[in-house]
Amino acid sequence: MSSQSSARYLPITKMDNPALSGSSGDVEADSNSVEASLPATCSSQQLMPPNSDTDSVVVQPPTTGITRTQWFTVVVLCFVNLINYMDRFTIAGVLTDIQADFKIGDDDGGLLQTAFVLSYMVCAPLFGYLGDRYSRRWIMAIGVLLWSTTTLLGSFMGGFGGFITFRALVGIGEASYSTIAPTIISDLFIHDLRSKMLALFYFAIPVGSGFGYIVGSETARLANNWRWALRVTPILGIVAVVLIILIKEPERGESEGSPHLEPTSYTEDIKDLVKNHSFMLSTAGFTCVAFVTGALAWWGPKFIYLGIKMQP
Structure with missing residues (x-):
């Protein structure tokens, strides 16, 4: 030099x-003087020696494969969600027979679904709180066992008061499952894979509802008694309880790489949700959708039945 x-x-x-x-x-x-003497294309960082430690680090790409355990969990949750909605809309398929048996009008017929929705709505936040702090697998198993048992017992009620009481208890059991099952899928997958699995899970809603109409009405027709329509899903519910117990519950936040989460109080959770404007607007929009589709799903079969009956 x-x-x-x-x-x-x-x-x-x-x-x-x-x-x-x-x-x-x-x-x-x-x-x-240094800045003046360095060429225009030269950076002061170029004068620093390379770090051999950082250069030798190899970043491993995240795994995107689905294990057999994950598939088993998703299939079980989808199956239970299917019979969940199948049980929910079985009554809608035999509503005219129920009204004729109990000698009730449309007001009391609608009250059956109102009792279910109210108990479901009140208990859903409670089960969400419990699901964040206790074993989600056992909460779901107990909930499915509850709605299976109450559905079966309700089919033996001779009075409308007892029947509607058991219908409200069914809402409690179904709330425990519907609020917790999606969180398990969220803890198993990330990004687009999570969206696909949740879409598969929620696809069971229209399929299960359709099965509820078909299986319920056909069972009632074959048995010549609407009460037998309510005794199909409890059998499937017992199978679902066994399958839920067999699944492996993931750690909370496992898919995000942060399984050790700090506990919070129920009040703090509610405050955080209220402050989340996107969540509140989405909830309000979905409430409007559920109001319309819920009424259509409940009264649609009877409306079609009366329309066919009025044909000359």
């Missing part, structure tokens, strides 16, 4: 080590 080149890079040493310079003014002057 020539003497001119050595003189050019000498101020860098002074700039990096101010103690070697005479004063802070000399450092500032030397710094200016």
